[in-house]
Structure formats: C-alpha cells, structure tokens
Amino acid sequence: MKKPVTVGVLGCGYWGPLLVRSLRGLPHCRLKAVCDPDIARVKHICALYSDLEGVTAPQRLITACDLDAVVIATPVKSHYPLAKASLLAGKHTFIEKPMATSSQECEELIDIAERKGLVLMVDHTFLYSAPVRKIVEIVQAGDLGDIRYINSRRLNLGLFQKDINVAWDLAPHDISIILHILGEFPVAVNCQGNAHVTPQVEDVTNMSLLFPHKRFATIQSSWLEPRKIREMTIVGSRRMIVYDDLRTREKIRIYDVRVERPPHYDTFAEFQYSYHYGDSYIPHLQQEEPLTLACRHFIDCIETNSAPMTSGRQGLELIRVLEGASASLQMKGAPFIFGSPNGPALAPVPIGNGSARSRKPKRTRRGPSRARNGVATLFENA
C-alpha cells in the first residue's frame, strides 16, 4: 500500500475550511494539521475534525508536523513568505490565487520549487470546473470558429478586502479562464476603476486585454453591485457560448448564431449581411466540485512527480496581467504594453502590498515610491 501524502493547511478563515473538507475526502491524502494565528479559528476546525493537530505558528506547521505538503489559504500578502518557507523546508506547496503580490515573488518561488524538485501549484479553481473544461473542449475542437472576443462580469455586493483591490480579488478567476481558453498571453491591458468605499482600494474595475490577431477580452469586477453576477460570453465566428456560473444546472448554453458579410458585391443594393439563427443547446456537465478536483490534482502531481495544470508558471502569468492592470489603473486607463521597451519603467504592485514596501525602493521616472495613510501607492517600486 502506498503511503498517503501528508498535508497541512495554513489559514482557517473563509476558504481554508473548504480546502480542509476537500483534502479530507481524498483517498491518497492524509490531512494532519491546520494553522491560523487566530486561535478561535484553529479551535473551530479542530472541534469539527478531532484527529487534526492545530497550531497557531505557521513555522511550526511547516517544520514540526512531519508533512509532505503545505496548502496556503491566507491573505495574499502572506502567500510569498509562507510559500517560500514551505518550499525551503522541502514541502510541496499549493497556493491560493492570486499566487503572490508581484511577478518577482512568483519567479523566486518557481525557482526554489524547480531547484528542489517540488510541486508548486496555484489554485486557479475554475480551470478544474466542469463548465470551463467543457468550454475549453468545445473551443479546442474548433466548434466556435475563431474566437472574436470574450466578455466577463463578476459582480456583487462585497466582500470588501482591505489589502487588495477588486481586480486582484475577483479578476484572477476571469483572467485564468480567458488565458486558458485563448492559450496565449495578451499584448496589452487597459484598466480603469474607482475606490468608492475604502480610500485607494478600487472596488470597481473594468479591464480589457488585447491579444494577438485583434482578439480581446473585457473583465468587469465589482464589490458594489446590487445583484450577484458571474457571467462570461465567448463569441466565435461560427458559434457563441454563454456561461452563467450561478445557474445550478445548465451553466453553459451554446448558440448556433453568426453574422456574415457577403464576400463580394458590385452595388450597394446587393450588399446584405447574412444572419444565421440556428438552435441553441445545453451540453451535459459532470457535476464535480472543482476545489476537490484541484486538490486531487495536487496530490496526483506529488505522487507522479508531474507538473500541475496550474503550476507556478500559470500563477506568474496571471500576476503579470494584474501588474499590467495596476499600471494601467495608475495611468488612468492608458494601455500597459507587455514587454515593450517603451512601456512604463515602473514595476506595479497591488495596493497594500506590505512585502513590496519592505523591499528597497528604486527611483523611477515618476519619482520615489511612497505610502499614504499607511497604504502603499499602486506604483510603489519592487
């Protein structure tokens, strides 16, 4: 009999307990310990699962609980120091989205994991969900034709975060799905937004990603909407998909609709757009909890020594997009061009990025980094 992978979870707030539940249900995994600096959260989880060891010091969980792997579900600014400590202690590491607060931090984590031969996985949960897997299957089979654009809306009232803005909180889901569907990295990003409730923490953002071949994606994120909306439309040259994640059944519907221009016409009178209205259909989806699939994938990757579908590299790509979006926000929505020698010479970081604050500041065209009211500015330098 194979020895189960022993795991500990850091962070027992909202998301940590869901990971605890998922990990406990896996056959080749033994969840041994949980940690949270808040003793009440540790007691709560240990009361639910009496076989778990509960600790309040992260370093204790990482080094003293005889674990193979560590799962990190803590506030974003703590991802990097905790993941670094975990990897340096030789533990396979699973980090919640978004992976870290800067691409520099992600690169360092990837480097340590590669040097030590450890699995580093980022929880881009939606890529493990049945609707997204079905959409990717349909797109890859060519059923939609050429993808023209993707439009995504993730809106509701709250939950307000203090250390990251709404783009860093909600848009990682959309960005991970969009990058996965399109299979390429954007050439530019624009982002506009406003902070209405907490000063300097945008609670509404509109982001557009421009991809090669004139494809683009728009992402609207808000903590200030009266209705909860989780909707994505994928418009192809032959068919279109509407994905509504709030529906309990029938989450995706494929529309056989398109519009075509006549390839050739001699007079304006001959010019007619041709609209095609075909059937719409709802594919069957296997109902499996995405978080459980993500956790199972992590354990499988450890057992087979393979790279996860959402590895540190995918985590890094997503952070690069968010950094570009933060740079654009700072420039009032002007495009941030990725990899351009003429792009902003500033390394953008999200609001409230404590770890970036602690690094040595570099002078830039816009002057030195600074903090207002204890909150780092968007363009503080890494």
Ligand SMILES: NC(=O)c1ccc[n+]([C@@H]2O[C@H](COP(=O)([O-])OP(=O)(O)OC[C@H]3O[C@@H](n4cnc5c(N)ncnc54)[C@H](O)[C@@H]3O)[C@@H](O)[C@H]2O)c1
């Ligand atoms: N994949 C998803 O769909 C999804 C959904 C929600 C949250 N998340 C992610 O999960 C992470 C946690 O979010 P949350 O909503 O549970 O936050 P939360 O604030 O509810 O919980 C965070 C917990 O971490 C604890 N904590 C803080 N610093 C710690 C440390 N150094 N070591 C151990 N524990 C520490 C806090 O005491 C708190 O109990 C975030 O990265 C968030 O983006 C992912």
